[in-house]
Amino acid sequence: MSSESEPVRFDPKDVLTFLKIDRQQAAKKILTDRQIKFTEIYEKVGDENLQQQAGRCLDCGNPYCEWKCPLHNYIPNWLELSANDRFEDAATLMHQTNPLPEICGRVCPQDRLCEQACTLNTGFGAVTIGAIEKSIADRSLENGWRPDLSAIPETGKxxxxxxxxxxxxxxxxxxxxxxxxxxxxxxxxxxxxxxxxxxxxxxxxxxxxxxxxxxxxxxxxxxxxxxxxxxxxxxxxxxxxxxxxxxxxxxYNSVEGELAGRDNQGVIKALDYLIGNINQQQSYAMKNYPYYDLQHKRVIVLGGGDTAMDCVRSAIRQQAETVRCVYRRTEIDMPGSRQEVQNAREEGVEFVFNLQPTAILSENGKVSGVEFNSTESTTGEPGKTVFLQADAVIIAFGFKASxxxxxxxxxxxxxxxxxxxxxxxxxxxxxxxxxxxxxxxxxxxxxxxxxxxxxxxxxxxxxxxxxxxxxxxx
Ligand SMILES: Cc1cc2nc3c(=O)[nH]c(=O)nc-3n(C[C@H](O)[C@H](O)[C@H](O)COP(=O)(O)OP(=O)(O)OC[C@H]3O[C@@H](n4cnc5c(N)ncnc54)[C@H](O)[C@@H]3O)c2cc1C
Ligand code: SF4
The missing domain is CATH 3.50.50.60 (FAD/NAD(P)-binding domain)
Known part of the structure; x- marks a missing residue:
C-alpha cells in the first residue's frame, strides 16, 4: 500500500494500481464549519486524485457494481476514461444512463449499492464510484457541456x-x-x-x-x-x-404513528421542518411551510432513515443545545446510509437505540419530553419505561402514499x-x-x-x- 514518504507513480494501464493506491474519499471540510453551515461538507477532488482513484478499478469481466446500480451505469467504462484524463468522454457516457449523475454521486447510498458490490470491497477498499461520478458530472456542467442531439428528428409528439x-x-x-x-x-x-x-x-x-x-x-x-x-x-x-x-x-403523507401528545406545540413533522428551513434559506414564498428555529433547544428526532439524518444534522446547524436521534431498533437495523450516520455523529448528534416511543409529554401544551419503552433484549429489561427531556420533537417515521x-x-x-x-x-x-x-x-x-x-x-x-x-x- 502507498506510504506518504514514497509518492506513487500512477500508470492508468497498471492493473495493480489498487495495491499501490489506497481508496481515498474526498476530504471533509473542518468540523466547526460543518456544524454551522448548510453548504456541502466535501472538498472538491483534484484531477490527479480523480484519475488515480478511477485507475484503481479492476475492470472486472462481470462488473457487479454495474448490476447493483439501479440505472446500470457503465461504471468500469467511465472509470477507465476518467483514469485516462478523458473527462468529457466520461461525462458523455455517464449521461447515456443517468440524467442526474452529479446528484446520484452526492446522495446515493453507495455503501449499499455500487460501492458495496465493487470487487475491491473485500478488504482493499471499494473504488470511490460516487465521488468520481459527482466530480466528472460537476465538471461537465461547469464547462457547459451539452449532448449533441442535432441528428435526432422531432417526432411532433x-x-x-x-x-x-x-x-x-x-x-x-x-x-x-x-x-x-x-x-x-x-x-x-x-x-x-x-x-x-x-x-x-x-x-x-x-x-x-x-x-x-x-x-x-x-x-x-x-x-x-x-x-x-x-x-x-x-x-x-x-x-x-x-x-x-x-x-x-x-x-407525501407522513407516517405519524398513533403517538399520544403528537399535537403538542413543539412537535414537528420532518418534511415540514426541512422545507421550512429551505424556504428560509432560498427565500421562496411558500406560506404553508413556516421556519422552525431550534437554536438553544433540546431536540429529539424519532426515526432512523435518511430523513431523520437530515433533520438531526439541520438541528445541529441551527445551534440546538442537544440533538438526539432515537431509533427503536439497533444501529445495524437503521435503513439509511451508514456514511450519513457517521457524518451526523461527527457533527455532534447523539444516537440512542432500542427505544420505542410511546407518548410525547407536555407541560401547558408545550413539549417537555418523550416516553419510551425499551426494546433492548440484551439488557434483560425489555419493556422498561424510559423518559428523555426535549423542547422539540421531530417525527421522521417515513412517508406513505398521497x-x-x-x-x-x-x-x-x-x-x-x-x-x-x-x-x-x-x-x-x-x-x-x-x-x-x-x-x-x-x-x-x-x-x-x-x-x-x-x-x-x-x-x-x-x-x-x-x-x-x-x-x-x-
Ligand atoms: C428528507 C429526505 C431525504 C432524502 N434523502 C435521500 C438520499 O440521501 N438519497 C436518496 O437516494 N434518496 C433520498 N430520499 C428519497 C428521495 O428523495 C425520493 O425517493 C425521490 O425524491 C423520489 O422521487 P419522485 O420523483 O418519485 O418524487 P418527489 O421527489 O417527491 O417529486 C415529486 C414532485 O411532484 C410534485 N407534485 C406532486 N403532486 C403534484 C401536483 N398535483 N401537481 C404538481 N406537482 C405535483 C411535487 O411538488 C414534487 O416536486 C430522501 C427523502 C427525503 C424526504
Ligand atoms: S452512485 Fe448511484 S447512480 Fe452512481 S453508480 Fe452508484 S448506485 Fe449508480
Missing part, C-alpha cells in the same frame, strides 16, 4: 409530466433525447421535488439543481412551475392536450395502500411496468414503489419513457 422530481426528470430527459417534447408541471417554484424541497444543502447545494435545470431547458425540456395539477390545471385537460401523461408525484383526489374521478387504479397500481411487465427482469390501468397514462418513482431512493425513481422515470416511446410508436 408531446408528453405531459406531473412532478419535477427525479422520476419526472428521468422521464423528461429520455423523451427529449428521442425527439419527444416533454412539458413538466410542478406545484413548487423550482424543479427537483425532494432534491430541492427535502434534502438539505449540506448534502446537495441548491445551485446544483439550477445548473441541471439550465441543462434540461437547453436540451428542450419545458417546465411549468408553480402549477398544481388539480387546481391550476386539470388532469383531464392534460390528458386531452398531450399524447401521453407521466405521473411522478411522490409520496394519491391525488382526481385519481378516483379519472379511474386511475391504486393499491389498498394508496400507491399507484401499474400493469405487470412483459420483461422478465422487471416486476412491473410503468403503465397504469389507463392507456397512455404512466407512473413511476415513490408514488409507485413507495418512499425509496433518488436513483430508483430516476430508473422508473426512464423505464416509463421507454414504454411511452413504444406506446407512441416513435
Amino acid at each position: 408531446r408528453v405531459a409530466i406531473i412532478g419535477a422530481g427525479p422520476a419526472g426528470l428521468g422521464c423528461a430527459e429520455l423523451l427529449c433525447r428521442n425527439g419527444v417534447k416533454a412539458v413538466v408541471f410542478d406545484q413548487y417554484p423550482q424543479i427537483g421535488g425532494l432534491l430541492t424541497f427535502g434534502i438539505p444543502g449540506f448534502k446537495l447545494e441548491k445551485e446544483i439543481i439550477q445548473k441541471r435545470r439550465d441543462f434540461l431547458e437547453d436540451i428542450g425540456v419545458e417546465f411549468k412551475l408553480n402549477t398544481h395539477v388539480g387546481s391550476d390545471v386539470s388532469f383531464e385537460d392534460l390528458e386531452e392536450k398531450y399524447d401521453a401523461v407521466f405521473l411522478g408525484m411522490g409520496t 394519491p391525488a383526489d382526481w385519481f378516483q374521478s379519472n379511474n386511475i387504479s391504486t393499491l389498498d395502500n394508496g400507491l399507484v397500481q401499474t400493469r405487470p411487465s412483459t420483461q422478465p427482469h422487471l416486476p412491473y411496468s410503468q403503465q397504469t390501468n389507463i392507456s397512455g397514462v404512466f407512473a413511476g418513482g415513490d408514488m409507485v414503489r413507495g418512499a425509496d431512493l433518488v436513483v430508483t425513481a430516476i430508473a422508473e422515470g426512464r423505464e416509463a419513457a421507454r414504454e411511452i416511446l413504444d406506446y407512441l410508436q416513435v
Whole structure:
C-alpha cells in the first residue's frame, strides 16, 4: 500500500494500481464549519486524485457494481476514461444512463449499492464510484457541456409530466433525447421535488439543481412551475392536450404513528421542518411551510432513515443545545446510509437505540419530553419505561402514499395502500411496468414503489419513457 514518504507513480494501464493506491474519499471540510453551515461538507477532488482513484478499478469481466446500480451505469467504462484524463468522454457516457449523475454521486447510498458490490470491497477498499461520478458530472456542467442531439428528428409528439422530481426528470430527459417534447408541471417554484424541497444543502447545494435545470431547458425540456395539477390545471385537460401523461408525484403523507401528545406545540413533522428551513434559506414564498428555529433547544428526532439524518444534522446547524436521534431498533437495523450516520455523529448528534416511543409529554401544551419503552433484549429489561427531556420533537417515521383526489374521478387504479397500481411487465427482469390501468397514462418513482431512493425513481422515470416511446410508436 502507498506510504506518504514514497509518492506513487500512477500508470492508468497498471492493473495493480489498487495495491499501490489506497481508496481515498474526498476530504471533509473542518468540523466547526460543518456544524454551522448548510453548504456541502466535501472538498472538491483534484484531477490527479480523480484519475488515480478511477485507475484503481479492476475492470472486472462481470462488473457487479454495474448490476447493483439501479440505472446500470457503465461504471468500469467511465472509470477507465476518467483514469485516462478523458473527462468529457466520461461525462458523455455517464449521461447515456443517468440524467442526474452529479446528484446520484452526492446522495446515493453507495455503501449499499455500487460501492458495496465493487470487487475491491473485500478488504482493499471499494473504488470511490460516487465521488468520481459527482466530480466528472460537476465538471461537465461547469464547462457547459451539452449532448449533441442535432441528428435526432422531432417526432411532433408531446408528453405531459406531473412532478419535477427525479422520476419526472428521468422521464423528461429520455423523451427529449428521442425527439419527444416533454412539458413538466410542478406545484413548487423550482424543479427537483425532494432534491430541492427535502434534502438539505449540506448534502446537495441548491445551485446544483439550477445548473441541471439550465441543462434540461437547453436540451428542450419545458417546465411549468408553480402549477398544481388539480387546481391550476386539470388532469383531464392534460390528458386531452398531450399524447401521453407521466405521473411522478411522490409520496407525501407522513407516517405519524398513533403517538399520544403528537399535537403538542413543539412537535414537528420532518418534511415540514426541512422545507421550512429551505424556504428560509432560498427565500421562496411558500406560506404553508413556516421556519422552525431550534437554536438553544433540546431536540429529539424519532426515526432512523435518511430523513431523520437530515433533520438531526439541520438541528445541529441551527445551534440546538442537544440533538438526539432515537431509533427503536439497533444501529445495524437503521435503513439509511451508514456514511450519513457517521457524518451526523461527527457533527455532534447523539444516537440512542432500542427505544420505542410511546407518548410525547407536555407541560401547558408545550413539549417537555418523550416516553419510551425499551426494546433492548440484551439488557434483560425489555419493556422498561424510559423518559428523555426535549423542547422539540421531530417525527421522521417515513412517508406513505398521497394519491391525488382526481385519481378516483379519472379511474386511475391504486393499491389498498394508496400507491399507484401499474400493469405487470412483459420483461422478465422487471416486476412491473410503468403503465397504469389507463392507456397512455404512466407512473413511476415513490408514488409507485413507495418512499425509496433518488436513483430508483430516476430508473422508473426512464423505464416509463421507454414504454411511452413504444406506446407512441416513435
Ligand atoms: C428528507 C429526505 C431525504 C432524502 N434523502 C435521500 C438520499 O440521501 N438519497 C436518496 O437516494 N434518496 C433520498 N430520499 C428519497 C428521495 O428523495 C425520493 O425517493 C425521490 O425524491 C423520489 O422521487 P419522485 O420523483 O418519485 O418524487 P418527489 O421527489 O417527491 O417529486 C415529486 C414532485 O411532484 C410534485 N407534485 C406532486 N403532486 C403534484 C401536483 N398535483 N401537481 C404538481 N406537482 C405535483 C411535487 O411538488 C414534487 O416536486 C430522501 C427523502 C427525503 C424526504
Ligand atoms: S447512480 Fe448511484 S448506485 Fe449508480 S453508480 Fe452512481 S452512485 Fe452508484
